[in-house]
Amino acid sequence: MNEMSPLRPSETELWSPEKFEAEIRAVGVERYHDKHAFHKLLHGGKLNKGQVQAWALNRYCYQEAVPRKDAALISRTHDRALRREWVRRIHDHDGFGDEPGGLERWLILTDGLGLDRDYVVSRQGALPATRHIVESYVYFVREQPLVVAVASSLTELFAPSIHRERIAGMLENYDFIGDDVMAYFKRRLTQAPRDADFALGYVKENAATRAEQEACVGAVRFKCDVLWAQLDALHHAYVVPGLIPPGAFVPT
Amino acid sequence: MNEMSPLRPSETELWSPEKFEAEIRAVGVERYHDKHAFHKLLHGGKLNKGQVQAWALNRYCYQEAVPRKDAALISRTHDRALRREWVRRIHDHDGFGDEPGGLERWLILTDGLGLDRDYVVSRQGALPATRHIVESYVYFVREQPLVVAVASSLTELFAPSIHRERIAGMLENYDFIGDDVMAYFKRRLTQAPRDADFALGYVKENAATRAEQEACVGAVRFKCDVLWAQLDALHHAYVVPGLIPPGAFVPT
Structure with a gap:
């Protein structure tokens, strides 16, 4: 017999703003990419230069998708x-007027790693x-309900600690990484919290039903997966088993 | 017998930049909305206040779609x-920082016409x-090839003359239109040529085949139709036969 059990009130009632925020933050605790094996290697100085190059040039694609x-x-x-409000995020990455922007700072990092800029x-x-x-x-941001699309940016809540860790770890552990090339992460230490505060306020105000709140939490999970899956691909290609797909960067 | 005649070289050869530009400009001569009956009425002072209100509140939708x-x-x-380069167009309409932007200036026009701002x-x-x-x-800009999407902006080549005409005609002919409410069009006199020059240079440089050049000309035609069809709808609803659809603005 195909019987559906009715939903209990606890499964349909709107979460309080505090509970909603806690659910969002719990996603980060569970699956933000600072927990990924590749990140531990990266920050701990366990990668060689070719592997750091591979990370930087792949991560460029992500940075370029953000604006x-x-x-x-x-x-x-x-x-x-x-x-x-949101157009400032495009400027943060693409630059505007005299401000070069995050992509330009990312290319200073790849320059510093000895990668050809046009190739990156x-x-x-x-x-x-x-x-x-x-x-x-x-595509997710283009197609999902607006509040859900906004929510997918909320991994920025978890970014400052990873950036601080990364700046310290990479400067300490790699002699081919200097202070100047870490400019991207230093700038994000102030940009990300400003953006995350706005977006968190927006989703708290605009997610009007429990279903929307859960879809927002799902968006943060989706976005964590976007970040995690990129590291899986890097790990598989450049660490274990180290199978680089045809056409992809081969460290020399 | 189903026989296809082969294309002659004149139908497949890349146009020179001059010929390409001439083809684009010819579209404006043929079908830019300055030739529409409604515009002649608008500029000639032949509309009553309710009809100008209807134009302004409908045109707001177009302005709002542009950024x-x-x-x-x-x-x-x-x-x-x-x-x-392109992000400046968003600022021109949405404003940025202290600059209020074109939509705000448009709302000054609708304020001046006595329309409620929230309603607009x-x-x-x-x-x-x-x-x-x-x-x-x-949707067209989101989905067409990039150079074709850029080309659809090229109706701006034809805009300054219509704006000059509109400023003069509306100030002269309507006692309910003052100098201040025409700020939108005055600003566009300098913005539109700057943008059009850039976009024209871009399509000339990036349309690499005759087929792409023709698609760009088609995009200008498409865009002229976007503008023309809006005036058809206004003319039908508010002039002849004056059949206003359910829910649409009814002048008092």
Whole structure:
């Protein structure tokens, strides 16, 4: 007999703002990519230069997708105040006027690692998985309900601690990494909390049903998976078993 | 017998930049909306206040779609230089920092016409046709090849003369239109040529085949149709035969 059990009130009632935020933060505790084996290797100084190069050029693809997903979000909302707030994220990555932006700072990192800039920008050496995974993030933001799309940015809540760890760990552990090339992460220490505060306030205010709240938590989970899966692909190609797909970057 | 005649070289050869530009400009001569009956009435002082209100609140929907289609374009390109250039268009409409932007200036126009601002922004009183037509422009830019999407902006080549005409005609002919409310059009006199020059250079450089060049000309035609069809809908609803669809703005 195919019987559906009715949902209990605890499964349908709107979460309080505090409970909602706690559910979002719990996702980070469970699956933010600071827990990934590859990150532990990266921060702990256990990778060789070729592996750090592979990480940096693949991560460029993700960085480059971010202003595009932010533009996708702007393209969908009739809320001018939201658009005016969100457009600053595009500037943070692409730069605007005299401000070079995060992508330019990322290229200073890849320059510092001895990678050819045109090669990095071309994304030709990136793992196929990287390209598909980051593009799925752009599609998610373009197609999911607006509040869910906003929620997918909330991994920024978890970013400052990983950036602080990364700056310290990479400076300490790699003689090929200097202070100047870590400029990207230093800037994100102030940008990410500002953005995360706004987005967290937005989803708390605009997720109007329990189903929407759960979809927002799901969006944070989705986004953690976007980050995690990129490291899986790097780990598989460049650490264990070290099987680099055809066409992808081969360290020399 | 189903016989296909082979294409002659004149039908497949790349146009020279001059010929390509001439083809684009010819579209404006043929079908830019300055030739529409409704515009002649608008500029000639032949509309009553209710009809001008209807125009202004419908046109708000178009204005509001423009930064969204610009964001859609940014979301699709890996070319950071193009994104940095194009993001200024979002600012021109949405404003940025202290600059209020074109939508704010448009609302000064609708304020001046005695329309409630929340009602205008809600788009509730707009004609259904207006909403569908402007959204099809956003979809076009999101989905067509990038160079074709850029080309659809090229109606700006034809805009300054219509804006000059509109400023003079509306100030002269309507006692309910003052200098201050025409700020939107005055600003566009300088913004539109800057943008059009960039976009024209871009399509000339990036349309690499005759087929792409023709698709760009088609995009200008598409965009002229977007503008024309909005005036058809206004003319039908508010002039002849004056059949206002259910739910749309009814002048008092």
